[in-house]
Amino acid sequence: MPDNRKMNLKFASRAVHAGERPAPRDFVPIATPIYASSSFVYDDLDQMDAALGGAEGVFVYSRYGNPTVEAMESAVAALEEQDSALGLGSGMAAVNLALLACAKSGTRIVASRDPYGASVKLLDAIYRTLGVETEFVDIRDLEALELALSHGEVRAVIAESISNPLLRVTDIAAVAERAHSVGARLIVDNTFATPVLLRPGTLGADYVVHSTTKYLGGHGDVTSGVVAASSERRAELNDLNKATGGVVSPFDAWLVLRGIKTLPLRMERQCRSAAIVADWLFHHPKLEWVYYPGLQGHESHDSAKSQFPSGLYGGMISFEIRDGNREKVFRFLRALEMIAPATTLGDVYTLVLYPVMSSHRALTPEQRAQVGIGEGLVRLSIGIEDPVDIISDLERALDAI
Numbered sequence: 001m002p003d004n005r006k007m008n009l010k011f012a013s014r015a016v017h018a019g020e021r022p023a024p025r026d027f028v029p030i031a032t033p034i035y036a037s038s039s040f041v042y043d044d045l046d047q048m049d050a051a052l053g054g055a056e057g058v059f060v061y062s063r064y065g066n067p068t069v070e071a072m073e074s075a076v077a078a079l080e081e082q083d084s085a086l087g088l089g090s091g092m093a094a095v096n097l098a099l100l101a102c103a104k105s106g107t108r109i110v111a112s113r114d115p116y117g118a119s120v121k122l123l124d125a126i127y128r129t130l131g132v133e134t135e136f137v138d139i140r141d142l143e144a145l146e147l148a149l150s151h152g153e154v155r156a157v158i159a160e161s162i163s164n165p166l167l168r169v170t171d172i173a174a175v176a177e178r179a180h181s182v183g184a185r186l187i188v189d190n191t192f193a194t195p196v197l198l199r200p201g202t203l204g205a206d207y208v209v210h211s212t213t214k215y216l217g218g219h220g221d222v223t224s225g226v227v228a229a230s231s232e233r234r235a236e237l238n239d240l241n242k243a244t245g246g247v248v249s250p251f252d253a254w255l256v257l258r259g260i261k262t263l264p265l266r267m268e269r270q271c272r273s274a275a276i277v278a279d280w281l282f283h284h285p286k287l288e289w290v291y292y293p294g295l296q297g298h299e300s301h302d303s304a305k306s307q308f309p310s311g312l313y314g315g316m317i318s319f320e321i322r323d324g325n326r327e328k329v330f331r332f333l334r335a336l337e338m339i340a341p342a343t344t345l346g347d348v349y350t351l352v353l354y355p356v357m358s359s360h361r362a363l364t365p366e367q368r369a370q371v372g373i374g375e376g377l378v379r380l381s382i383g384i385e386d387p388v389d390i391i392s393d394l395e396r397a398l399d400a401i
């Protein structure tokens with residue numbers, strides 16, 4: 001049916017305007033639409049003025065807020081049991097924005113000793129040049145943490161709930177208490193654990209960060225991030241982001257929103273399969289050590305047990321090949337048939353990564369050795385395939401070395 005409001009326009013103008021901006025109608029789509037719109041128009045300029053002034057629930061420009069992105073943010077906030085969340089263009093944009101909200105030149109940040117490689121680079125190579133010093137500590141050692149917090153003005157403590165790649169588990173409540181006692185805010189990267197295992201905000205974290213590229217998206221088809229926080233902190237973050245512009249596209253936010261619907265199902269399957277695979281790997285003679293928080297011998301098993309009420313221990317496993325080196329690891333990787341080497345995790349596919357080549361490539365060999373990342377370390381992200389197939393692929397590849 002022709003759009004009668006536009007029929008008085010010339011052909012070229014009709015091509016531009018016909019069909020656009022239909023009047024609102026009385027229906028609610030079952031799935032949230034993708035609002036692929038950079039800006040939003042109003043019949044009334046007073047309404048637009050109020051929207052630009054930050055009125056609740058209205059949109060004016062997608063760098064300031066977008067309905068699809070807001071739907072994804074609400075979903076993350078609901079899962080993390082936080083008031084609100086802010087969607088961003090990547091996990092690193094989320095880590096950076098939370099840090100930026102806390103850091104001031106001449107102050108300090110305390111970080112866990114073994115975070116994701118890019119977080120080390122951000123703190124060590126970028127924030128340092130801006131006059132913000134970072135001290136990296138073993139965050140499980142509360143005395144070392146207290147010592148690091150005892151000098152200078154520490155504005156933020158940052159840690160991963162489950163660390164990458166050695167899967168050490170942070171005692172969130174204990175770290176939050178220490179951070180708050182000196183007025184610092186706690187940022188927790190909950191990418192590996194997901195809110196299925198742990199909700200750091202309920203244990204005292206001030207900002208919960210995710211690379212939604214990983215488990216929340218879950219299908220290897222999106223790059224994005226999110227920070228969940230109180231409404232007050234979210235407003236502060238959004239204000240910063242209006243100026244720094246690390247937004248997520250509505251389409252990517254929509255993919256994350258869709259991914260979240262199956263997060264509990266995927267995560268349960270991935271964790272159960274990971275427990276089976278970790279147990280199998282643990283008994284393999286060609287492996288020096290297996291890192292999985294669900295294994296009794298893992299250094300963080302007790303902490304994981306007390307903090308993960310679901311009885312699930314995550315879908316990530318790392319293992320050290322006996323007398324491993326780059327050549328041996330490459331032989332293992334080349335022999336895999338179903339499991340794909342990829343620089344990501346948390347997808348429906350089982351993925352494998354060599355941290356020395358990938359996530360921790362930016363670190364010097366000395367820095368890697370300091371945190372316990374050996375030349376023979378391999379990281380596995382368990383997918384939703386049948387664990388029998390995952391194990392036979394691993395068996396074939398381990399036979400080849």
Ligand SMILES: Cc1ncc(COP(=O)(O)O)c(C=O)c1O
Nearest residue numbers: 090091092116164191211213224
């Ligand atoms: C724990 C953790 N945090 C943050 C990031 C960064 O996320 P993104 O790649 O979406 O920027 C990653 C990426 O692997 C990660 O593993």
